[in-house]
Amino acid sequence: MPKDSLRDKLDGNELDLSMSNLEVVPVKELAALPKATQLDLSCNRLTVLPDAFCTLTHIIRLDVSKNGLTELPKDFGHLDNLQHLDLLGNSLTTLPRSFCHLRKLKWLDLKDNPLEDGLKKNAGDCLDEAQCRKCATRILMYMKDLDSQLERQWQKKLQKKRGMCVYIWYAFCSVSVCLSAWVLHA
Numbered sequence: 001m002p003k004d005s006l007r008d009k010l011d012g013n014e015l016d017l018s019m020s021n022l023e024v025v026p027v028k029e030l031a032a033l034p035k036a037t038q039l040d041l042s043c044n045r046l047t048v049l050p051d052a053f054c055t056l057t058h059i060i061r062l063d064v065s066k067n068g069l070t071e072l073p074k075d076f077g078h079l080d081n082l083q084h085l086d087l088l089g090n091s092l093t094t095l096p097r098s099f100c101h102l103r104k105l106k107w108l109d110l111k112d113n114p115l116e117d118g119l120k121k122n123a124g125d126c127l128d129e130a131q132c133r134k135c136a137t138r139i140l141m142y143m144k145d146l147d148s149q150l151e152r153q154w155q156k157k158l159q160k161k162r163g164m165c166v167y168i169w170y171a172f173c174s175v176s177v178c179l180s181a182w183v184l185h186a
Contacts, residue, residue: 006033014038018063021045027052034058042066042086054078065089065109077101085136088112088126095119097150100143108136118142 006029009016015036022044030036038061046067054075062079065088077098084107092113109132110123122142126132 006030006036010036014040016040018042018044023047025049025053027056030056037061037081039063049073049076051075057081060084062086072096072099074098080104083107085109095139095143097143097147100140100147102140105136105140107132108139110135110139118146 006015006017006026010033013035015030015033015038018040019042022041023046025041025046027050030039037058039056039059040063042063042065044067046064046069048069049064049072051073054073055078057079058081059079060081061084062082063086065086067090069087069090069092071092072095074096075098076096077100080101081104082102083104085102085105086109088109089112092110093116107129108123109126110119111126115123119139119142122138123135124131124138126135
Protein backbone atom coordinates (compact mmCIF):
# COMPACT_ATOMS: atom_id res chain seq x y z
CA MET A 1 0.00 0.00 0.00
CA PRO A 2 1.64 3.29 -1.09
CA LYS A 3 2.41 5.88 1.58
CA ASP A 4 0.37 8.52 -0.30
CA SER A 5 -2.80 6.42 -0.13
CA LEU A 6 -2.24 5.97 3.61
CA ARG A 7 -1.92 9.74 4.03
CA ASP A 8 -5.28 10.09 2.25
CA LYS A 9 -6.87 7.90 4.94
CA LEU A 10 -5.30 9.89 7.78
CA ASP A 11 -7.80 12.11 9.60
CA GLY A 12 -5.96 14.11 12.27
CA ASN A 13 -4.20 11.39 14.26
CA GLU A 14 -6.62 8.61 13.21
CA LEU A 15 -5.75 6.19 10.42
CA ASP A 16 -8.66 4.00 9.35
CA LEU A 17 -7.61 0.93 7.40
CA SER A 18 -10.61 -1.13 8.46
CA MET A 19 -12.37 -3.25 5.84
CA SER A 20 -9.45 -2.87 3.42
CA ASN A 21 -9.00 -6.62 2.80
CA LEU A 22 -5.49 -6.39 4.21
CA GLU A 23 -3.64 -9.67 4.65
CA VAL A 24 -0.38 -7.96 5.62
CA VAL A 25 0.14 -4.87 7.78
CA PRO A 26 2.05 -2.16 5.87
CA VAL A 27 4.49 -1.57 8.74
CA LYS A 28 7.07 0.41 6.77
CA GLU A 29 4.43 2.85 5.53
CA LEU A 30 2.88 3.13 9.01
CA ALA A 31 6.29 3.90 10.52
CA ALA A 32 6.53 6.87 8.16
CA LEU A 33 3.33 8.28 9.70
CA PRO A 34 4.15 8.87 13.39
CA LYS A 35 1.20 11.29 13.54
CA ALA A 36 -1.12 8.26 13.20
CA THR A 37 -1.44 7.40 16.89
CA GLN A 38 -4.87 5.81 16.46
CA LEU A 39 -4.86 2.86 14.08
CA ASP A 40 -7.92 0.90 12.99
CA LEU A 41 -7.10 -2.40 11.28
CA SER A 42 -10.42 -4.06 12.14
CA CYS A 43 -12.35 -6.31 9.78
CA ASN A 44 -9.45 -7.31 7.58
CA ARG A 45 -7.91 -10.70 6.79
CA LEU A 46 -4.91 -10.50 9.10
CA THR A 47 -3.73 -13.75 10.68
CA VAL A 48 -0.47 -12.39 12.12
CA LEU A 49 1.08 -9.08 12.99
CA PRO A 50 4.69 -9.04 11.79
CA ASP A 51 7.46 -8.70 14.36
CA ALA A 52 8.31 -5.27 12.92
CA PHE A 53 4.84 -4.10 14.03
CA CYS A 54 6.29 -3.80 17.54
CA THR A 55 8.44 -0.88 16.36
CA LEU A 56 5.34 1.29 15.93
CA THR A 57 5.68 2.69 19.44
CA HIS A 58 3.76 5.86 18.56
CA ILE A 59 0.45 3.94 18.54
CA ILE A 60 -1.83 4.82 21.44
CA ARG A 61 -5.07 3.25 20.24
CA LEU A 62 -5.14 0.01 18.22
CA ASP A 63 -8.14 -1.83 16.85
CA VAL A 64 -7.38 -5.21 15.28
CA SER A 65 -10.78 -6.69 16.05
CA LYS A 66 -12.51 -9.13 13.73
CA ASN A 67 -9.45 -10.49 11.98
CA GLY A 68 -8.04 -14.01 12.19
CA LEU A 69 -5.12 -13.32 14.51
CA THR A 70 -3.87 -16.51 16.15
CA GLU A 71 -1.03 -14.87 18.08
CA LEU A 72 0.61 -11.54 18.78
CA PRO A 73 4.32 -10.92 18.22
CA LYS A 74 6.52 -11.90 21.17
CA ASP A 75 7.72 -8.28 21.55
CA PHE A 76 4.20 -6.82 21.57
CA GLY A 77 5.00 -5.27 24.96
CA HIS A 78 7.36 -2.83 23.19
CA LEU A 79 4.26 -0.83 22.18
CA ASP A 80 4.75 1.06 25.42
CA ASN A 81 2.42 3.98 24.57
CA LEU A 82 -0.55 1.71 23.89
CA GLN A 83 -3.56 2.69 26.00
CA HIS A 84 -6.51 1.17 24.13
CA LEU A 85 -6.43 -2.29 22.50
CA ASP A 86 -9.33 -4.01 20.78
CA LEU A 87 -8.70 -7.70 20.05
CA LEU A 88 -12.37 -8.77 19.85
CA GLY A 89 -13.23 -11.63 17.53
CA ASN A 90 -9.86 -13.14 16.69
CA SER A 91 -8.44 -16.62 17.32
CA LEU A 92 -6.10 -15.82 20.20
CA THR A 93 -5.56 -18.45 22.88
CA THR A 94 -2.63 -16.78 24.67
CA LEU A 95 -0.83 -13.46 24.93
CA PRO A 96 2.93 -12.99 24.65
CA ARG A 97 4.92 -12.78 27.87
CA SER A 98 5.95 -9.19 27.02
CA PHE A 99 2.29 -8.12 27.27
CA CYS A 100 2.96 -7.34 30.94
CA HIS A 101 5.08 -4.35 29.81
CA LEU A 102 2.07 -2.46 28.42
CA ARG A 103 1.97 -0.26 31.52
CA LYS A 104 -0.17 2.48 29.95
CA LEU A 105 -2.90 0.09 28.79
CA LYS A 106 -6.23 1.29 30.21
CA TRP A 107 -8.77 -0.44 27.94
CA LEU A 108 -8.79 -3.97 26.54
CA ASP A 109 -11.35 -6.15 24.78
CA LEU A 110 -10.53 -9.87 24.41
CA LYS A 111 -14.12 -11.02 23.86
CA ASP A 112 -14.81 -13.78 21.32
CA ASN A 113 -11.34 -15.34 21.39
CA PRO A 114 -10.72 -18.99 22.39
CA LEU A 115 -8.55 -17.87 25.32
CA GLU A 116 -6.88 -20.32 27.70
CA ASP A 117 -8.73 -20.55 31.01
CA GLY A 118 -6.53 -18.21 33.09
CA LEU A 119 -6.83 -15.41 30.54
CA LYS A 120 -10.55 -15.99 29.98
CA LYS A 121 -11.26 -15.84 33.72
CA ASN A 122 -9.32 -12.58 34.13
CA ALA A 123 -10.62 -10.94 30.95
CA GLY A 124 -14.24 -11.05 32.02
CA ASP A 125 -17.12 -10.15 29.71
CA CYS A 126 -16.11 -6.67 28.55
CA LEU A 127 -19.68 -5.67 27.72
CA ASP A 128 -19.21 -1.97 28.52
CA GLU A 129 -16.54 0.70 29.08
CA ALA A 130 -16.07 -0.12 32.78
CA GLN A 131 -15.66 -3.85 32.12
CA CYS A 132 -13.09 -3.21 29.36
CA ARG A 133 -11.12 -0.97 31.73
CA LYS A 134 -11.27 -3.71 34.37
CA CYS A 135 -10.18 -6.25 31.75
CA ALA A 136 -7.02 -4.21 31.02
CA THR A 137 -6.16 -3.95 34.72
CA ARG A 138 -6.79 -7.62 35.48
CA ILE A 139 -5.01 -8.99 32.40
CA LEU A 140 -1.95 -6.82 33.06
CA MET A 141 -1.85 -8.05 36.65
CA TYR A 142 -2.30 -11.67 35.51
CA MET A 143 0.46 -11.33 32.90
CA LYS A 144 2.83 -9.70 35.44
CA ASP A 145 2.21 -12.58 37.86
CA LEU A 146 2.75 -15.11 35.09
CA ASP A 147 5.96 -13.34 34.04
CA SER A 148 7.21 -13.43 37.65
CA GLN A 149 6.44 -17.16 37.94
CA LEU A 150 8.26 -17.91 34.69
CA GLU A 151 11.23 -15.81 35.79
CA ARG A 152 11.43 -17.70 39.12
CA GLN A 153 11.29 -21.04 37.30
CA TRP A 154 14.05 -19.91 34.95
CA GLN A 155 16.20 -18.75 37.89
CA LYS A 156 15.74 -22.14 39.60
CA LYS A 157 16.81 -23.97 36.45
CA LEU A 158 19.80 -21.66 36.14
CA GLN A 159 20.79 -22.34 39.77
CA LYS A 160 20.50 -26.08 39.16
CA LYS A 161 22.74 -25.80 36.10
CA ARG A 162 25.24 -23.72 38.05
CA GLY A 163 25.17 -26.24 40.89
CA MET A 164 25.74 -29.06 38.43
CA CYS A 165 28.68 -27.17 36.87
CA VAL A 166 30.22 -26.60 40.31
CA TYR A 167 29.77 -30.29 41.15
CA ILE A 168 31.37 -31.35 37.86
CA TRP A 169 34.22 -28.88 38.36
CA TYR A 170 34.77 -30.18 41.92
CA ALA A 171 34.71 -33.78 40.72
CA PHE A 172 37.13 -32.94 37.90
CA CYS A 173 39.50 -31.20 40.33
CA SER A 174 39.35 -34.17 42.72
CA VAL A 175 40.18 -36.58 39.91
CA SER A 176 43.01 -34.29 38.74
CA VAL A 177 44.50 -34.17 42.26
CA CYS A 178 44.27 -37.95 42.58
CA LEU A 179 45.92 -38.49 39.17
CA SER A 180 48.64 -35.99 40.00
CA ALA A 181 49.35 -37.77 43.28
CA TRP A 182 49.37 -41.16 41.56
CA VAL A 183 51.76 -39.90 38.85
CA LEU A 184 54.10 -38.46 41.50
CA HIS A 185 54.16 -41.78 43.44
CA ALA A 186 54.66 -43.88 40.35
